[in-house]
Amino acid sequence: MLQFERVSVHYGKNRVLTDVTLQVGAGEIVALIGANAAGKTTSLRTALGLKAPSAGRIRFDGEDITRTPTPDRVRRRLVLVPEGRQVFVKFTVAENLLMGGYRRSDRRHLQADFDRLYAMFPRLAERRRQLAGSLSGGEQQMLAIARGLMAQPRCLLLDEPTLGLAPILVEEIAHTVRRLAADGVTILLAEQNATMALSCAHRAYVLESGRISLTGEASTLQESETVRRLYLGH
Amino acid sequence: MKRLAGTALVAAALLALPLATQSDFVLTILVFAFLQGMLAVSFNLVFGYAGQLSMFHAAAFGIAAYATHLFGKHLGVGYWGGVVLAAALVAAISVVVGAICFRFRLREFYFAVVTLAFSEMARLTVLNWNSMTNGSLGINLQERPIDGTLAWYYVALGALAITLVVCWRLVHSWMGRAFVAIRLNDELGDTLGINVFRYKLVAFTAGSIMAAFAGSLYAYFLGSLEPGLLSIDTSLGIIAMVLLGGRRAVAAPVLGALVLTALPHLIHFSAEIRSLVYGAILIFSILVMPQGIYGAAAQLIRRHA
Numbered sequence: 001m002l003q004f005e006r007v008s009v010h011y012g013k014n015r016v017l018t019d020v021t022l023q024v025g026a027g028e029i030v031a032l033i034g035a036n037a038a039g040k041t042t043s044l045r046t047a048l049g050l051k052a053p054s055a056g057r058i059r060f061d062g063e064d065i066t067r068t069p070t071p072d073r074v075r076r077r078l079v080l081v082p083e084g085r086q087v088f089v090k091f092t093v094a095e096n097l098l099m100g101g102y103r104r105s106d107r108r109h110l111q112a113d114f115d116r117l118y119a120m121f122p123r124l125a126e127r128r129r130q131l132a133g134s135l136s137g138g139e140q141q142m143l144a145i146a147r148g149l150m151a152q153p154r155c156l157l158l159d160e161p162t163l164g165l166a167p168i169l170v171e172e173i174a175h176t177v178r179r180l181a182a183d184g185v186t187i188l189l190a191e192q193n194a195t196m197a198l199s200c201a202h203r204a205y206v207l208e209s210g211r212i213s214l215t216g217e218a219s220t221l222q223e224s225e226t227v228r229r230l231y232l233g234h
Numbered sequence: 235m236k237r238l239a240g241t242a243l244v245a246a247a248l249l250a251l252p253l254a255t256q257s258d259f260v261l262t263i264l265v266f267a268f269l270q271g272m273l274a275v276s277f278n279l280v281f282g283y284a285g286q287l288s289m290f291h292a293a294a295f296g297i298a299a300y301a302t303h304l305f306g307k308h309l310g311v312g313y314w315g316g317v318v319l320a321a322a323l324v325a326a327i328s329v330v331v332g333a334i335c336f337r338f339r340l341r342e343f344y345f346a347v348v349t350l351a352f353s354e355m356a357r358l359t360v361l362n363w364n365s366m367t368n369g370s371l372g373i374n375l376q377e378r379p380i381d382g383t384l385a386w387y388y389v390a391l392g393a394l395a396i397t398l399v400v401c402w403r404l405v406h407s408w409m410g411r412a413f414v415a416i417r418l419n420d421e422l423g424d425t426l427g428i429n430v431f432r433y434k435l436v437a438f439t440a441g442s443i444m445a446a447f448a449g450s451l452y453a454y455f456l457g458s459l460e461p462g463l464l465s466i467d468t469s470l471g472i473i474a475m476v477l478l479g480g481r482r483a484v485a486a487p488v489l490g491a492l493v494l495t496a497l498p499h500l501i502h503f504s505a506e507i508r509s510l511v512y513g514a515i516l517i518f519s520i521l522v523m524p525q526g527i528y529g530a531a532a533q534l535i536r537r538h539a
Contacts, residue, residue: 048425050424050425069429070424070425070427071427071428071429073427074426074427075427080425082422082425086419086422086425087422088415088418088419088422089418090418091414091415091418095411098411099411099415099426099428100426102408102411102412102426102427102428103426103427107408147426151426151427
């Protein structure tokens, strides 16, 4: 569904991604694991068109979207949940969710989506009239994910959803990711927390200094010496 | 419902006000206040909602004032034809200025400084293009497209009402939500697929067009054109009205415009002391009421409700 073909990205003269080729099939959960500054965020931002690649192609549904502006990608339901629990802190929970539906063609009829998301995230339902800035870190991350779901993603790009969260919340996010995939959403999950990412994903890519160094089934990678040593800490 | 009733009440009171007073003094102050209010409300669309501190607002106001006269005179389109052409000219200039600023992703102070530079370019052009603008001496406007203070009162009131309705509808639309989202976090706006560049440009241009209409009316009510219309003082005056009135409601800046327009006429001191007193009142009220008169009043009502 989403493909990178030899994508390179530069920030000024610095090359941050080199010849990245990856693909995410429909209905799959694919993990993109790597250390800080390995290029995970850049990969996702490039997928959404927030950063233009200096070489290579990006395809969505087989169609070349390398030059497609971000709003059109979101309209085609390629959606990013950015890292760092980004929410509009001065908007209420409900207003934040509403903004997630901005690119929907049926954005005047979002009530069913609100109901569905509030059922999925009961804590957001309780706080729907509160400012997003008053939520806890975990709740803000849930809100960011729920806002992404408002766009009815067919492919959801999740950038470090567990960063800085307590273990119990990490488990909750993992549960949410699996549930979304079960509902048919394709997911590309960028994570530093390889344990969590590999426990959810079907397949994974390991990103090292902007290059894909390793790829395979999640279960295989869990057993791999390199991954165990570098990312799983045992 | 309450809000609608309140709005209707204020509108009725303003429509009926000339029945209560025929005083030229009062009506004149109100005409100036309404036109300044138009300027402040449209500025607040750009500043208070979309979060862009435009220093180009005075330029839009002044360019339109001059252009109305010059189009009317040289193209023979009359006053109202001049008004429309002037607004179109300002729209075109704003699109160019806005596109440059937003394409280069100028934010906050950088945006303010660059728009100020464009504004100064416009002022210096007006100041030095003697054959057209008569330079620093300005131009006395002979035509009287609207006759009598009472007629002006209703025209200015109508123009302000239209400005308020347009801004209200914009702010309470999806586009208005996008404006606020851009003010709060434009990078996140990008991520959600909001076309940040386009909406900033729309807000900036729409605000400038409304300022243009205000300028065309203002100069003819004043009866003269002078380069000071485009000066930084005008820009600062607009900002003062918005800060004093309030930023978080479409109509709030009108309160600031009323106070700041009426105040100089009500304080009977010598000119020097007057500007001191005026400045002191402004500083004091901004310190005490950071949300403006509107915010302070809303808080007071909430506390007693």
